[in-house]
Amino acid sequence: MISDVTPASxxxxxxxxxxxxxxxxxxxxxxEVRALFAVASRPEVVSLAGGMPCVSALPQEVVLDSVARVMREQGPIALQYGSGQGIPALRGQILDVMALEGIQGSVDNVVTATGSQQALDLISKLFLDPGDVVLAESPSYVGALGxxxxxxxxxxxxxxxxxGLIPEALKQTITRVHNEGRRIKFLYTIPNFHNPAGVTLSATRRxxxxxxxxxxxxxxxxxxxxGLLHFDEPPPNALQSLDPDGVVYLGTFSKTLAPGFRVGWTLAPHAIREKLILATESAILSPxxxxxxxxxxxxxSTDWQAQIDSFRGVYRERKEAMIDALSEFLPHLTWTNPRGGFFVWLSLPDTLDSKQMLPRAVRELVAYTPGTAFYADGRGHQAIRLSFCYPTPDAIRLGVRRLATVINGELELLDTFKGTGPLHVIHREASSALDSAPPTNIK
Amino acid sequence: MISDVTPASxxxxxxxxxxxxxxxxxxxxxxEVRALFAVASRPEVVSLAGGMPCVSALPQEVVLDSVARVMREQGPIALQYGSGQGIPALRGQILDVMALEGIQGSVDNVVTATGSQQALDLISKLFLDPGDVVLAESPSYVGALGxxxxxxxxxxxxxxxxxGLIPEALKQTITRVHNEGRRIKFLYTIPNFHNPAGVTLSATRRxxxxxxxxxxxxxxxxxxxxGLLHFDEPPPNALQSLDPDGVVYLGTFSKTLAPGFRVGWTLAPHAIREKLILATESAILSPxxxxxxxxxxxxxSTDWQAQIDSFRGVYRERKEAMIDALSEFLPHLTWTNPRGGFFVWLSLPDTLDSKQMLPRAVRELVAYTPGTAFYADGRGHQAIRLSFCYPTPDAIRLGVRRLATVINGELELLDTFKGTGPLHVIHREASSALDSAPPTNIK
Incomplete structure (x- = not known):
């Protein structure tokens, strides 16, 4: 069956x-996030893992009204193929959204996408050859690393x-990578309310x-x-506003409206935008x-800025619930205190391993994302990403209490078996109360 | 500004x-199709170029009812991220659709996509290394070639x-490519009502x-x-039904419902499906x-088979209008007579060039897709794809009449200047009545 010229087949x-x-x-x-989606879907588990927005904070009738009006007034356009670049009216409105973060762009340079994930994928497709280097924060978004x-x-x-990013560290990293003879294609950065770190790049560093x-x-x-989901003052203006020719900007309606529509966008310099449209057409014909x-x-037809403000209130309350619970149940640990967004980054003592601890946590009915998911180089074992976007404040408090039970249990176990080896060995050899097989749906 | 280790930057x-x-x-x-979308959008031009379905044959209220019910009953799910593989209920319904073409699949092996174009893109991403060979019909779908x-x-x-595909030719081509030491990754084929050729792979050849x-x-x-848009009897069963382990099948709702939703799918053998889900998550997180x-x-909630039957009636009438018009206005040429689908493939005399003739056609207010768009090897100058899916029967008749004016005009010109050189030279040098610059939106 196999031809001699295709041995690898x-x-x-x-x-x-x-x-x-x-x-x-x-x-x-x-x-790891993918496997966790499965875990998170079990109702008895408090998931502090996923990054799902709180779509229930969006009045359903507002969306239904918009849908009904579109079908009545623009049905044949809504049902048909569109342009690869996206609907012109929407691209104009996207300029209004970006203006809130200091961006002055042209409607010609906006390209819509099937969520900003697709924009990220297509920009990567345009620029990355095998072996190229991408610089990214430490840690960085798991979906971008993928x-x-x-x-x-x-x-x-x-x-x-x-x-946020340390300019001097960026300089040194670039020099080091260049000295190794490797080619850097771009810096990938989330300046505002970072996923997963929760930090924001300061105005002076931008x-x-x-x-x-x-x-x-x-x-x-x-x-x-x-960026628009700030709990107090807005973050500094976008990097794009400082260098429109040197920045490709990705935005999305997934967090300020709803992810189910899969509508995101890119604002790119002219020549890159041209190629991005071709890449979009090749990938999906049109959004x-x-x-x-x-x-x-x-x-x-909606006061969308008021709706974003209402989302801010929801997430602010949940963030406070999480910080309060961490202060109460895990006072001996440290964490970031984000001023917007969805995530807190919790640091563990060096003796613990967030990835190995996860099966125990799930048995205690709490899920999180281990820090290892956010590094391409094997780091992150002493960190955890906690999401406060989806669970209610009560669930967050319950989840953090369960997490504290797990963490404190591990620390006590370590203390009891001090000097006898790493914790996962202790688990396997000493703790007969623990079922050695982790849940099969966790990788 | 440029580092010495990145000279190509x-x-x-x-x-x-x-x-x-x-x-x-x-x-x-x-x-070429992309440029033609721009041309086709000018209302005075009869476009026989694009492959846009006739969405006006879909009762708008049916769609509106479905949307309203989804928002009322499943709003929070509709607005949220989903799984990378797609909504389970829909994947089950897709099995019912495929069963009409002889396919017995498992819901586990169906992966939904942002139109089947995305499925095509992601399968290609999974399999194609630079230099790999893909076999395809002669001619083949322009979007796949891209x-x-x-x-x-x-x-x-x-x-x-x-x-359709000639088995002996396939055999010989495989031998030739293998003898050249090149690696074939897959055969890409459109067995039913081919785009652009309009032909169907016979039952004996499958x-x-x-x-x-x-x-x-x-x-x-x-x-x-x-496949479901047949004008008389259905096409033979899908190739997938003959070899489920050897075929990746792509389907779409773009032609049997509407392309504006961008919902297509893949049915793939287990191991390929697993990788396809990961590729989908990397590309867009979830459809x-x-x-x-x-x-x-x-x-x-709808008698969707009756709706498909109604689409069949619309396209059958349009196909007949096109064949009648071709018989009346271009009786000296030959064309395919499809038994389903959207396209007729018109052969031109060797002396004409479909690509060079296009600017003249647009000036006569008719657009088509030159055959060159459907070849990766430079062929196709003596062919034209005519789409009958979108224009009304009257518009089709008008469009073919205009096309005949152009073709017959070119042939007369050739006859007048017989022996003086190729037609595009004749145009440039001899025909002062023609504006030498083609419309800028045609490549």
Whole structure:
């Protein structure tokens, strides 16, 4: 069955096409977030894991009205193919949304997408050859790491602190990577209410980061899903506003309206935008006219800024519930205290391992995302991402209490068996009360 | 500004990031179809170019009812992220749709997508390394050629006739490509009411094509957007039904419901399906829950087979209008007479060039797609794809009459200047009545 010129096409019993996949396919792996979606769906588990927005804070009748109006007034357009760049009216409204973060763009340079994840994927497709380097915060968004890996790029993390990316660390990292003879294609950054770290790039650092990238000829890919979801004052203006020719900006309606529509966008310099439209057409012909028109009608007929303000209130309350619970139940640990967005980054003592602890946590009916998901280089074992976006304040309090039970239990166990070896060995050898098999739906 | 280790990152005046793109980006080119979408949108032009379905044949209130029910009964699910594989209920309904073409699949092996174009893109992403060969009909779907090119694969066309792919030609092509030491990743085929050729793979050839692929270890990618849109008897059963382990099947609701939802799907063998889900999550996190639920509700609450039958009637009438007009106005030419789908393939005399003739056609207010769009190897100058899906029968008749004026005008010109050189030279040098600049929106 196998021709002699295609030796690698040999299959195996599990997959007859095993030898036929592209090289890049080996970079596709089930993310920890993916496995956690399965866990999170069990109703008895308090999930502090997923990044699902609180869509119940959106009045359903407002959306229904928009949908009904679109179908009545623009039905044939909503049902038809559209342009690869997206519906012009919506692209104009997207300019209004971005203006809130200091961006002055042209409607010609906006390209809509099936969520900003698709924009991230297509920009990566346009720029990344195998072996190219992408710079990213330390830690960085798990879904972006997956995209870069699928294009066989290598992520090099840049140190961050409570004020976001550290300009001096960025400079040093660039020098080091260049000295290794490797090619940097872009800096991927989430400046506002970072996923997963919860930190925001300070106003003073923004021009510094831009200047470092400019002087090294490095494009910036600015991903800003959370910028409008601030709990007190707005974050500083977008990096894009400081260097429109050097920044590709990604935005989305997933957090300020609803992810179910899958409507996001890119604002890109002219030449990149041209290529992005072609890449969009190749990937999907055109984004959903139906979804885009519903979002456009929603923006036209609703006080959408008031709705965003109402989302801010929901998430502010949940963030406070989480910080209060952490202070009460885990006072000996440290965490970030975000001023917006969805996530808190919890640091564990060096003796604990967030990934190995997860099965125990799920048995205690609480789920989180281990820090390892947010590093491309194996780090993150001493960190946890906690999401406060989806559960109610009461559930958050319950979840953090359960998490504290797990963490404190591990620490006590460690203390009891001090000096006898790493904790996972202790678990296996000493703790007969623990079922050794983790739930099968956790990778 | 440019580091010495990244010499290729040198930009230019038009695009400072010119040297930074991935190698694959050079394979992205504006398709002729894309440029034609712009032309087709001018109301005075009769477009026989695009493949837009007749969504006005779908009762708007039926869709509106489905949308309203989804928002009322499943609002929070419709607005939220979903699974990368797609909504389970819809995947079950997709099995019912495929059963009409002889397919018995498992709901576990169905993966929904942002239109079947995305499925095509992601399967290509999973399988194609630069330099790999994809076999495809001669001619083949322009949107597929674009995808393969974007992954730096090379398309080798296989001869077809009125009964579709020729098994002997397939065999010979495989041998030739293997003898050249090149690696074939899959056969891409549209067996039913082919785009653009309008032909259907005969029942006797189907097992032969499958056997040739099986014996050479070649995966089949079966793209079937038009199979249910037959004008008389249904086409033979899908290739997938003959070899479920050797065929990846692509389907869509774009032609049997509406493209604006962007809902298509893949039915794939288990191991490929697993990788496809990961690729989907990397590309877009999850397909639109909103769109999928609306389609699912439409299928659950409507006599969707009757609606497909009503579409069949619309397209049958339009096809007949086109064939009648061709018989009347261009009796000296030949064309395919499809028994379903959207397209007629018109052959031109060798002396004409469909691509060079297009600007003149647009000036005569008729648009078509030149055959060159459907070949990866430069052929197609003596063919035209005519779409009968979107214009009314009257418009089709008018469009074909205008086209005949252009074609007959070109032939007369040729006859007048017989022996003086190719027609485009004649145009440039001899015909002062013609404006030498083609419309800028046609490539």
């Amino acid at each position: 040999a299959g195996n019993n599990l997959d007859p096409w095993y030898g036929n996949y592209a090289e890049r396919t080996s970079g596709l792996a089930a993310s 995209v870069f890996s699928a294009y066989q790029a290598r992520v090099v993390h840049v140190d961050t602190d409570a004020d 021009p510094e980061i831009v200047a470092v990238c400019q002087s090294n000829g490095i494009l910036i890919l600015e991903d800003n899903p959370y 959903s006219s139906f979804s885009q028109l519903v979002v456009s009608e929603y923006l036209a | 040198a930009g230019n005046n038009l695009d400072p990031w010119y040297g930074n793109y991935a190698e694959r980006t050079s394979g992205l080119a504006a398709s 995808v393969f090119s974007a992954y730096q694969a090379r398309v080798v066309h296989v001869d077809t006739d009125a009964d 097992p032969e094509i499958v056997a040739v692929c099986q014996s050479n270890g070649i995966l089949i990618l079966e793209d079937n957007p038009y 639109s829950s909103f769109s999928q639920l609306v389609v699912s509700e439409y299928l659950a």
